[in-house]
Amino acid sequence: MYGDLFDALPHVLGLYNFVALVIGVIAGIVVGAMPGLSATMAISVLVPFTFGLEPLVALGLMAGVYNGAMYGGAIPAVLLRIPGTPAAVATTFDGYPMAQKGQGGFALQVAVVSSAIGGIVSAFALMLLAPPLSKVTLLFGPSEVFWVAVFGLASIIFLLGGNPVKGLISACFGVFVSVIGADPISGADRYTFDHLELLDGISIVILLVGLYALPPVIDLLEVPLKTDQVSDSKLGTEPIWKALPRMFRFWKTWIRSSLIGVWIGILPGAGGSMAAFMSYNEARRASKTPETWGNGEPEGVAASETANNADTASALIPALTLGIPGTAVAAVMLGGLLIHGLQPGPMLFRESPTIVFGFMWQFLFGAILLVLLGGSLATNSFAKLLNLPRPLLGSVIIVLMLIGVYSINGRMFDVYLMLGFGAIGYVMDKLKFPLPPVVLGLILGSYAEENLRLALRIGRGDWTILFQNTTSLVLVALTVAVVFGPSVKRRFFKKSEEEAKE
Amino acid sequence: MSKSNSNRLFRPETLTALGVIATAAAFLIPTSYLKPISALLPGAMLIGMIALSLIQLVADQRASSAGEEPKPMTAAPKRVLGAFLLIVCYALATDFVGFYVSTAVAVPLVAYVFGYRSLPGLALATIIVVGAIYLIFDFGMAQTFPSGRLWQS
Numbered sequence: 001m002y003g004d005l006f007d008a009l010p011h012v013l014g015l016y017n018f019v020a021l022v023i024g025v026i027a028g029i030v031v032g033a034m035p036g037l038s039a040t041m042a043i044s045v046l047v048p049f050t051f052g053l054e055p056l057v058a059l060g061l062m063a064g065v066y067n068g069a070m071y072g073g074a075i076p077a078v079l080l081r082i083p084g085t086p087a088a089v090a091t092t093f094d095g096y097p098m099a100q101k102g103q104g105g106f107a108l109q110v111a112v113v114s115s116a117i118g119g120i121v122s123a124f125a126l127m128l129l130a131p132p133l134s135k136v137t138l139l140f141g142p143s144e145v146f147w148v149a150v151f152g153l154a155s156i157i158f159l160l161g162g163n164p165v166k167g168l169i170s171a172c173f174g175v176f177v178s179v180i181g182a183d184p185i186s187g188a189d190r191y192t193f194d195h196l197e198l199l200d201g202i203s204i205v206i207l208l209v210g211l212y213a214l215p216p217v218i219d220l221l222e223v224p225l226k227t228d229q230v231s232d233s234k235l236g237t238e239p240i241w242k243a244l245p246r247m248f249r250f251w252k253t254w255i256r257s258s259l260i261g262v263w264i265g266i267l268p269g270a271g272g273s274m275a276a277f278m279s280y281n282e283a284r285r286a287s288k289t290p291e292t293w294g295n296g297e298p299e300g301v302a303a304s305e306t307a308n309n310a311d312t313a314s315a316l317i318p319a320l321t322l323g324i325p326g327t328a329v330a331a332v333m334l335g336g337l338l339i340h341g342l343q344p345g346p347m348l349f350r351e352s353p354t355i356v357f358g359f360m361w362q363f364l365f366g367a368i369l370l371v372l373l374g375g376s377l378a379t380n381s382f383a384k385l386l387n388l389p390r391p392l393l394g395s396v397i398i399v400l401m402l403i404g405v406y407s408i409n410g411r412m413f414d415v416y417l418m419l420g421f422g423a424i425g426y427v428m429d430k431l432k433f434p435l436p437p438v439v440l441g442l443i444l445g446s447y448a449e450e451n452l453r454l455a456l457r458i459g460r461g462d463w464t465i466l467f468q469n470t471t472s473l474v475l476v477a478l479t480v481a482v483v484f485g486p487s488v489k490r491r492f493f494k495k496s497e498e499e500a501k502e
Numbered sequence: 503m504s505k506s507n508s509n510r511l512f513r514p515e516t517l518t519a520l521g522v523i524a525t526a527a528a529f530l531i532p533t534s535y536l537k538p539i540s541a542l543l544p545g546a547m548l549i550g551m552i553a554l555s556l557i558q559l560v561a562d563q564r565a566s567s568a569g570e571e572p573k574p575m576t577a578a579p580k581r582v583l584g585a586f587l588l589i590v591c592y593a594l595a596t597d598f599v600g601f602y603v604s605t606a607v608a609v610p611l612v613a614y615v616f617g618y619r620s621l622p623g624l625a626l627a628t629i630i631v632v633g634a635i636y637l638i639f640d641f642g643m644a645q646t647f648p649s650g651r652l653w654q655s
Binding site (some may be wrong): 052165166168169172173175176179183185186188190191193214217218221222223389390391392394395396398399402403406407410412415416419422423426427430431445448449452453 | 514515529532536537539542543544548550551557558561575576577578581582585586589590593596597605608609610611612613615616617620623627631635639643645646647648
């Protein structure tokens with residue numbers, strides 16, 4: 001089962017793959033360090049540029065960006081109390097007070113070592129859990145695949161929190177976009193309105209760039225953030241190997257937070273910020289000196305940074321095996337796989353083992369590289385990036401978006417389409433419509449439709465074929481649990497709270 | 503119609519719900535021309551969007567009746583509109599005038615309009631961005647960009 005994993009290792013150690021990973025990690029730290037820019041946005045902008053690259057090189061870049069950005073978010077969180085990414089909010093609690101005391105350098109060293117540990121554990125979880133799960137999913141037929149798609153959509157809508165009606169509207173929109181183009185079975189045009197450009201359907205990259213890159217750029221230009229200049233007094237210049245012995249006392253927190261992060265990553269709909277908060281709370285509860293937390297306790301930084309990096313690779317476990325991404329970044333990464341002709345799901349492990357297992361190694365190496373590339377000297381340089389003018393940054397990203405989308409097919413039609421999706425994405429973002437269901441709807445919509453129609457053909461039009469085997473029934477039960485579980489849980493907790501008050 | 507009655511129709515959530523309903527209903531027309539099996543999924547999604555938006559609309563109107571103020575979508579609507587218009591103009595200029603000319607104008611213009619006023623900084627950034635794009639994409643990867651429809655005709 002794990003033979004393919006070791007066979008893929010020599011391919012990953014090639015020069016181009018390694019260079020891509022290094023560039024990805026550095027780019028990720030830079031992006032993560034910029035408040036307002038996220039890993040999701042960076043990967044969305046990056047995906048079109050990877051078209052001409054070998055799949056492993058492209059995936060190495062993405063893995064590097066993801067790992068780097070999760071740590072990069074800690075830099076402004078510690079130095080300015082502005083989380084660079086949503087997952088770094090919990091890092092501000094103790095990181096910023098440490099910087100105020102002149103221990104910013106040590107806080108960032110704790111963050112980088114903890115991020116690396118979380119990333120390494122997460123990569124091992126992906127390597128160990130994904131192959132056996134893919135063996136199970138290989139047994140799925142069309143009706144099971146259809147229910148997996150329905151389950152995936154349901155979980156991301158109902159477990160993401162917020163308003164389920166808005167989540168459902170987002171998912172319907174995504175599925176609808178997925179059917180635009182020629183019908184895969186009958187070949188009939190659907191909603192192309194005589195535009196030849198739409199016959200092949202809408203590329204996921206256009207949707208990703210529009211939804212995830214344009215709204216943050218408009219935000220950058222809308223409110224130019226005034227940040228304090230980063231001064232050297234907030235940082236430390238002590239080499240990381242000298243600071244390392246002072247961190248060994250966090251070993252219990254590293255283990256606990258890694259496990260929390262991996263678990264949250266696997267759950268569809270939960271993300272890095274939830275992992276970081278949960279891990280921070282658990283670590284504080286287990287601490288002998290909880291009163292020092294919030295006033296500059298380095299263990300707090302270790303807890304949140306370990307957990308938010310431990311959910312990176314593990315979020316890809318359901319994504320690679322079932323095609324259900326656990327987080328928005330994983331959804332964007334699925335888009336990255338698709339443009340290289342790699343359909344996430346059980347067949348991926350059979351058809352492209354070198355790529356899928358190589359991708360897992362890249363996550364591991366990316367996490368290790370974090371310590372080398374994000375060490376104290378480098379962190380000092382990355383911190384200076386916070387002084388970059390944001391309007392200039394916004395205008396450069398706009399140019400990159402246009403180049404990326406135009407390069408897919410060499411036509412401006414795609415750019416206009418991207419701007420349309422960008423406008424929709426901005427409104428959705430501001431009105432709190434979740435964006436991951438749109439992406440997942442686009443990825444799973446046509447896939448679900450194809451399998452539903454195949455199942456109906458096998459059953460000669462009889463709909464009961466969808467409920468005729470145990471696996472399908474289990475998946476239906478899981479979907480029902482995901483849909484009604486949160487409201488039942490809320491009601492149950494409300495009742496318990498009322499009883500406790502009485 | 504009283505002021506409060508007319509305002510409740512202009513709440514962002516209500517306007518969005520109405521927009522979704524109208525758009526989805528319009529897409530149902532071409533759906534009706536499709537074969538039933540081809541129309542199954544898109545039809546279901548469009549009807550789903552209409553039904554869910556109706557729920558959203560009713561919920562927002564009930565919130566309005568309860569005196570709940572709508573949350574503004576943006577703190578600076580003019581800046582948002584300006585940013586989006588500039589991006590659209592940049593795309594149109596790329597299409598009609600050409601990529602390099604449009605980029606050389608758009609990068610400093612967007613940055614200047616939105617608050618970065620250092621002229622040497624703008625000049626340096628423009629040279630770096632346009633130069634890097636030329637070296638990497640045009641020179642290194644032989645990627646061609648639009649040369650402008652105006653010059654072609």
